[in-house]
Amino acid sequence: MLLNKKSVLTEKFAEIMDLKNLFPDEPLSRHTSFRIGGPAAFYAICENETELKDAIRICKEENVKFFLLGNGTNVLAADEGYDGVILRLGGDFNLISIREDINDGSAFITSGAGVALTQLSMYALKKGFTGLEFAHGIPGSVGGGIFMNAGAYGGELNDTLVSVKVMAPDGEIKEVTKEEAEMGYRTSRFEKTGEFILSGTFHLKVYPRIPIRTMMEEYKRRRIEKQPLDLPSAGSAFKRPEGNFAGKLIEEAGLKGFKVGGAAVSEKHAGFIVNTDNATAADVEAVIENVREKVYKNSGVMLEPEIRILK
Ligand SMILES: Cc1cc2nc3c(=O)[nH]c(=O)nc-3n(C[C@H](O)[C@H](O)[C@H](O)COP(=O)(O)OP(=O)(O)OC[C@H]3O[C@@H](n4cnc5c(N)ncnc54)[C@H](O)[C@@H]3O)c2cc1C
Structure with a gap:
């Protein structure tokens, strides 16, 4: 990327987000589980929906390509790096909230796309809800997990997913139902639409914590043994x-x-x-x-x- 373009990007990004979240020439080997990848011309952490929307707008105005990276655990970044803007989600995208249904003892857990899948499964355990045990140990984020319909040991995110909040490429925010999300084996509609996953809502059943913990420990044991x-x-x-x-x-x-x-x-x-x-x-x-x-x-x-x- 031309130096001139980089300085325009720096100027424009500095207007919409904190400087501490902007990194020119950031090695992607630091952000992928493969520990491989040359530098991204520009790397920015968006802390809320407005920052994400503005970041996409700037990329389009400046005609530079962009890519939303989750935890980088399913990608291979090129040796020459990425000649565009790598966007990451932080701040508000790391929040989890819960709405319990006292009638049937179930709960709707809404997780920001930046939350780690393991952290989400630990949250469900702490609250005493079952359905996300398999996600414990998958090193991706909730956004990357929904995008890939991550799964293990007979479970996948699709099993408990209710809806996904997304930002369309034009910046419009909408709720996509599980049916509309077209989740399949390690695939979803988001591969085709280019929508950004902001959060996901999961419907979980109340369950005693001890068997939930036992299941999670068993999955961890199997991962250590086999992987x-x-x-x-x-x-x-x-x-x-x-x-x-x-x-x-x-x-x-x-x-x-x-x-x-x-x-x-x-x-x-x-x-x-x-x-x-x-x-x-x-x-x-x-x-x-x-x-x-x-x-x-x-x-x-x-x-x-x-x-x-x-x-
Ligand atoms: C040791 C190890 C074990 C693993 N075990 C499993 C396993 O058991 N089961 C399994 O399914 N996977 C497994 N994986 C693979 C990986 O963790 C999953 O595919 C995970 O869902 C990827 O999430 P991520 O956040 O790392 O996404 P990334 O790798 O960063 O991105 C993957 C894709 O998702 C897109 N994406 C990421 N976030 C968003 C978002 N918010 N909105 C839109 N698109 C987005 C990216 O653009 C990219 O195309 C494993 C990986 C490792 C390294």
Whole structure:
């Protein structure tokens, strides 16, 4: 991005938000769980809806591309970085509220898109409501989780989701029902519409805290046992193919430990690609392509990447 453009952006952003939330030339490797990615020309944390709306307006006025990043746990950021504005959600987007229904003992929990999924599940536990135990340990945010319809151990956000508050690309704020959100396996309508998820409301049932906690601890134990949590990754690299498991197909193709540069198919869980030693995005992409090709040759199944590439 031209220096001139950067200074115009800095000036305009400084008018709408606190300077402490603006970062020119911010390395994306600091904001992705893969610990990979060159600098974003500009990186801004929006603390409320007005700031987000104004930030998008400025990007459009200045004709620069922008991307809303959640916790960066499902993205691979390019080595050359991002020649545009990376937006993050902070401040008001980290709030959670609850409305209990005394008639049936259920509760509607509304969570800002910036809240971590683990934090939301802990909140539900603290209040004594069941339905989000599976989300404990998924390192993404509520916004990224709804976008991806995150799930684990037989549960997914769609199970308890009631509605999603969004900002349309033109700045209009509206409530989208669960049906309208078109949640599918690791997908939602938000992939197509470009809407920004501001918050999500979940309907949970009252439940004793001890079994909720036990379930969460069990999921944590299973993650530690099965997943390579000691190495940077973006979780499962591929979507689960119909009637099969990506990890199993990769292992059967003899690719456990397969390596390009600093990126490798995990020895512990073949569904994960891990950054073993200063991997570049190009290394990870090469592993993805090799795995797809070799698994296809071995089993006839073409794996679809779950990881999203940020360029
Ligand atoms: C160790 C590990 C374990 C994991 N385990 C699981 C698991 O069990 N189950 C599972 O489903 N996933 C898992 N993941 C993947 C990841 O955590 C989820 O996909 C999560 O939902 C991504 O959320 P995020 O906030 O990190 O989104 P990001 O990775 O930052 O973004 C993902 C996409 O969501 C979009 N997005 C983010 N926030 C918003 C918003 N507010 N509005 C609109 N779009 C938005 C981004 O633009 C991007 O396209 C794992 C990842 C790791 C590293």
